[in-house]
Structures are given as structure tokens and as C-alpha cells.
Amino acid sequence: MPDLSPNGRVGLNLSVGRQEQPDETFDVVVVGSGAAAYSAALHAAEAGAKVLMLEKESRFGGTTFKSHGWFWMPNNRFMREQGIADPKPEALAYMARLARPASFDPGSPTLGMPAEEYDLLEAFYDSGDGAVESLIAMGALDPVSGAEIPDYYSRFDEDAAPYGRAMMPKGPPGEEVGYGNDLIAGFRVAADRLGVDERLEHRVVRALVDDEGGVVGVVAATPDGERSFGATGGVVFGTGGFGANPELLRNFLPGPVFGACAGLGNEGDFLDIAGALGAPLRNMNEAWFSPQAFEKYLKAKAEGDPDFMSLFSPPGDSMVWVNRYGKRVMNEKGMYPEVTRAFWTWDPYECEWPNMLMFMIWDDEANERFSGAPNRADNPIAPPGADRDHVIEGETMPELVAAIRARLAKLASHTGGFALADSFEDTFKETLERFNANAAKGLDPDFHRGEYAFEAMLQAHNGGAPRPGNEACPVLFPLADEGPYYAIIVAPGTLDTKGGPRVDASARILDRAAQPIPGLYGAGNCIASPAVRGYFGAGGTIGPAMAFGKLAGLHAAGRVPVGAR
Numbered sequence: 001m002p003d004l005s006p007n008g009r010v011g012l013n014l015s016v017g018r019q020e021q022p023d024e025t026f027d028v029v030v031v032g033s034g035a036a037a038y039s040a041a042l043h044a045a046e047a048g049a050k051v052l053m054l055e056k057e058s059r060f061g062g063t064t065f066k067s068h069g070w071f072w073m074p075n076n077r078f079m080r081e082q083g084i085a086d087p088k089p090e091a092l093a094y095m096a097r098l099a100r101p102a103s104f105d106p107g108s109p110t111l112g113m114p115a116e117e118y119d120l121l122e123a124f125y126d127s128g129d130g131a132v133e134s135l136i137a138m139g140a141l142d143p144v145s146g147a148e149i150p151d152y153y154s155r156f157d158e159d160a161a162p163y164g165r166a167m168m169p170k171g172p173p174g175e176e177v178g179y180g181n182d183l184i185a186g187f188r189v190a191a192d193r194l195g196v197d198e199r200l201e202h203r204v205v206r207a208l209v210d211d212e213g214g215v216v217g218v219v220a221a222t223p224d225g226e227r228s229f230g231a232t233g234g235v236v237f238g239t240g241g242f243g244a245n246p247e248l249l250r251n252f253l254p255g256p257v258f259g260a261c262a263g264l265g266n267e268g269d270f271l272d273i274a275g276a277l278g279a280p281l282r283n284m285n286e287a288w289f290s291p292q293a294f295e296k297y298l299k300a301k302a303e304g305d306p307d308f309m310s311l312f313s314p315p316g317d318s319m320v321w322v323n324r325y326g327k328r329v330m331n332e333k334g335m336y337p338e339v340t341r342a343f344w345t346w347d348p349y350e351c352e353w354p355n356m357l358m359f360m361i362w363d364d365e366a367n368e369r370f371s372g373a374p375n376r377a378d379n380p381i382a383p384p385g386a387d388r389d390h391v392i393e394g395e396t397m398p399e400l401v402a403a404i405r406a407r408l409a410k411l412a413s414h415t416g417g418f419a420l421a422d423s424f425e426d427t428f429k430e431t432l433e434r435f436n437a438n439a440a441k442g443l444d445p446d447f448h449r450g451e452y453a454f455e456a457m458l459q460a461h462n463g464g465a466p467r468p469g470n471e472a473c474p475v476l477f478p479l480a481d482e483g484p485y486y487a488i489i490v491a492p493g494t495l496d497t498k499g500g501p502r503v504d505a506s507a508r509i510l511d512r513a514a515q516p517i518p519g520l521y522g523a524g525n526c527i528a529s530p531a532v533r534g535y536f537g538a539g540g541t542i543g544p545a546m547a548f549g550k551l552a553g554l555h556a557a558g559r560v561p562v563g564a565r
Helices: 035-046 062-066 077-081 088-099 115-137 180-194 246-252 269-276 294-303 336-344 364-370 397-410 424-439 453-461 542-558
Strands: 024-031 051-054 143-145 166-169 197-199 203-209 215-222 225-237 287-293 319-322 358-363 392-394 485-497 508-510 516-522
Touching: 024 035, 024 215, 024 542, 035 051, 035 115, 035 180, 035 225, 035 542, 051 225, 062 180, 077 115, 077 143, 088 115, 115 542, 166 180, 203 225, 203 269, 215 516, 225 269, 225 542, 246 485, 269 516, 287 294, 287 336, 294 485, 319 424, 336 485, 358 364, 364 485, 392 397, 397 424, 397 485, 516 542
Parallel strands: 024 051, 024 225, 051 197, 225 516
Antiparallel strands: 143 166, 203 215, 215 225, 287 485, 319 358, 358 485, 392 485, 508 516
């Protein structure tokens, strides 16, 4: 009988299979079907390799499919066309400061990073734009410039090119900008032209190795039983992180995480496969963190909804977030990975996370202005007629607070009994008075809301035009003195994780001696991310995934014996 994983899926047989006569043989086998996997498959196929793609789920695209589809690439074609310089030393300095802030040293040859991590950032800068250009040449990608999109930390001195690195897929006819599903659609058209063999519901359960320990294929669980696939050049894993695996989330991330918006297949399968092959794991405590509307997540989880989205940029100007004591603890419009870290402030006296759940509270004007913002699958301010079960309402502020208390009581089994403090009402009144007084001046001296370029950009992108007379700080406005008022419960979550085995600058998986395991490659969220702690800008996940997918696919194709392709 097979073991069951925490979400009821069939567990892995973690034995490493010795070389056997496979059911089918290909030059390169790619596992997964998101941006990293497709980049690997397309580049390998364009190089002449016979490529097989294995996807465990019932649709192609992984997390990329439901994403915004943006990709962050330094020194890209649009920047060059617009005369925006993006020199390598400055770009590396920006990335290194975010990746390893505790050791960042601009005077160091590796900017204070371990040499192997610096090499990965350098490989990303050197190969990222080339990956985009080759995908364009294959007909897999038709990008749109994100010239108006600032980097997430554009205010840093190290960011010499704060605008233009973000790119987007072109939309379907009649729409200028597309989304992740459009990105995957373009990849699939190119894959069909290049003869990539794509198969759904094939979950890779172990690798096949030769007598020297090199990877020569995989075994997959399929609806028709296990099948083995040989790979003369190598196997590339692009299977995503472990965002859909509650057990791994509990044991590796730095605080409580209530799920992810990663693809449902992102259960960390590659971690055990790579470990069985002698690859150590790194960066397992990091993720592409993002808050989420807690009750929307619980419903999506119960229904197995593959399209649940995190709360990347909360809408609303007359809106605040507070903790169980009624205090603001961060800039609500801040960059979502950093906002999420605020949930994990630990109180050693009370032995609790006082911010483990927070409460987004807004007034009726924000409800009208921001409900159903266009193209916002993550917008919790649902329009009339939409699902509003996650929205808590009260005609007055005391009624709203009472309703929040009642809702938390119903959710106690999911939260360890998390509840508002007895002092919540009094403290929240003081919090709101201070917020309103400052917001009336367009200021937030406590948490600097409205001072960063990406906040206004996201507000505009999400359909929130400034209120008349409020153009100077469009993300701030006092809450009304009278109700009705609304709230949602916000929880820490993640887009996906960013830990896994180490790779080198050719995307080869490394063993415990930091030597490449022959025939084994990785890209995307299933490996230890080249970004380490950082999140460089919009599309900071898909950009490196494309780049390292290309490196992996080309290297694996290059190992195919001459004349065998």
C-alpha cells in the first residue's frame, strides 16, 4: 500500500532506481511545466534534442499558469531600445544587497556573498536577456515592456536602473498585456512546433542512475501504472517548491504559514528525490512570502481550487491593518514578502505571535471605489453579487469588532484559538485616530506608507484612481466617521517556496562535495533560489526560472551523444 502525503496524495517511493531498460528513451526529460520547465524543454528541443515533458497535474503550467506572468530581466531589449543603461556591476550590487543583506559588502569581489551564490547572480544577469531573446525567436514569447513598473526597492542607491526590468507577456487579441495563462499558451505553441512530447498526470517518483551515480532517466506514476523514461542527455526538474505541502511548510519556514497560492502539485517532490541522490538542501527557510485572505484560502483548500491567489497588493486608501491588540505594525501597502514577515513578530513574555492573524478594515467609500478592481483575482473587496463570505461587516465600528470576535470563534480550530485581546477596542480607537489625522495630511510617519514608488504604481494598476484632491498620496485616506465598515482576516502565506538543492551556473544539481551530479539539473522554485532572501521586482520568480531553465536545457542537450539527436 502506498503512503499518503498530508493532503491525501499518493506518496513517493524514494528508492533510487538502478539503470534499467526504460519503456521509452529521450534525449532530455523535463519534469514540470511552469516557466522553468518550458524554458528548459524549448531550449533543449531548439538545440536538436528529443524532449519529453512530464507534468503530474491535469493541466500544464504549474504556478506560472495562474500568475500575472511578469518576468524580471536586467538589461533587456526594451531597456536598450529606450536608452536605459543597466550595467552589470550595479545590477549585481542591487541583487546582492537584497539576497544577502547581513553580509553585503560593496567592496568585496563577490559583494559579500559566498562565491557560489555570487556566480548564480552573475549567470542570471548574463543569460536572462538571452533566454528572452531566444524564446522570442522560437515564437514562444511576445513580451511587452514594463517601463512604468519600478523595482520593489527602487529607492536603494544600488538600483541604477529602477524602471524597466519588468516585462509581461502580450495578451490575446484586443488586450495589450496578458497573464500567466497567456505565457504558457505561447510556450505550448512553440513546444508543439518543436516536437516536445508533453504528458499530463505523470508524477515522477524516482530517478534512474547508472553505475557511476549519473542520472539516466526517471520513473513516473501514471494512470496506467509506473513507467520508466530514459534520458541520454539528462533530466531537468522544474517542479516548483513545496508550497502545497503543509508538513514541509510547518517544518522549514520561519513562522506559521497558512498555505500558498502555488500550484496544487507543488509538494516538494524533488526534495526527496534530490536528497536520495546525495544533493544537500539550502535556503529552505525562505519563500516568496505573501499574505492572503484567510477565509478565501480555507474555502479554496476545501474545494481544491487550483486558481486561489494570494493578497499581493491590498486595495483601498481608507484602509488599515491591525493585530489582535488593535495596533498597526507595518506599511499595509509595503512589498508583500516584507509585509508577511511582520506576521512573525514573537512576544517572548506572552509566548505568542500577536500578529499571526491581522485584520484589514476599510470603510464604505473604499468598498465602493475598490470593489472588483479589474484583473484582480486576489482582490478581497468583492463586488456586489460576488462571493463575500470572507468579508465581515458592521454598521458601526463596535458592531464590526463584535463580528470579528464572533468570526474568530468559529475559526478557532484552524487558528489555535486566536482571538482579539480584551483591550482591542480601546487601542484600535487610538490607532484609528492617529492614522486618520496623519492620512488627512497625506502622511504616515509610523510606517512610511505612500513613500515608495511601487505603491502608487500598484494602486493605479489595480484600478484605484486617486480621490479628487488626494493625488499627492493616493494610497492614504482617513476612514469615515460613520459606517458601514468591513473587514477580512489576513494570514501569512506564500506564493511558493524557494529552497532546494544547490545548482551551479549551468543549472547542474550539486552533491555534498559541491560537484555536479551527472545528468541532473534544476531550475525555478524547486532549487535553492539564486535570489536567496531577496525579491528584486515584479516577476522576480519567473525571470530567474526562464534563465536557469535555458541553462539547464542547453547543457543537458549538449550531453546527448553526437549523432544521437
